[in-house]
Amino acid sequence: MEMSDLKKKDVESLVALAKELRESLRTIRFEGAGSRARDVKQAKALRRDVARIETELSVRRLAPKAE
Numbered sequence: 056m057e058m059s060d061l062k063k064k065d066v067e068s069l070v071a072l073a074k075e076l077r078e079s080l081r082t083i084r085f086e087g088a089g090s091r092a093r094d095v096k097q098a099k100a101l102r103r104d105v106a107r108i109e110t111e112l113s114v115r116r117l118a119p120k121a122e
Contacts (some may be wrong), residue, residue, distance in 0.1 A: 060113045073108040
């Protein structure tokens with residue numbers, strides 16, 4: 056997921072997307088604990104996507120205060 060894609064979305068959709076990605080990440084973690092084969096790259100990508108979303112949300116929260 057690119058930052059340019061995230062900048063086009065509104066706050067509500069970003070929050071919903073972050074929640075969905077966190078749930079996917081949680082599912083991957085529990086599958087790994089159950090000795091299933093897991094894709095480590097997918098978990099890494101999900102963590103990074105969540106971080107990108109959180110970064111964009113914090114930028115939007117701080118932007119009005121700076122003006």
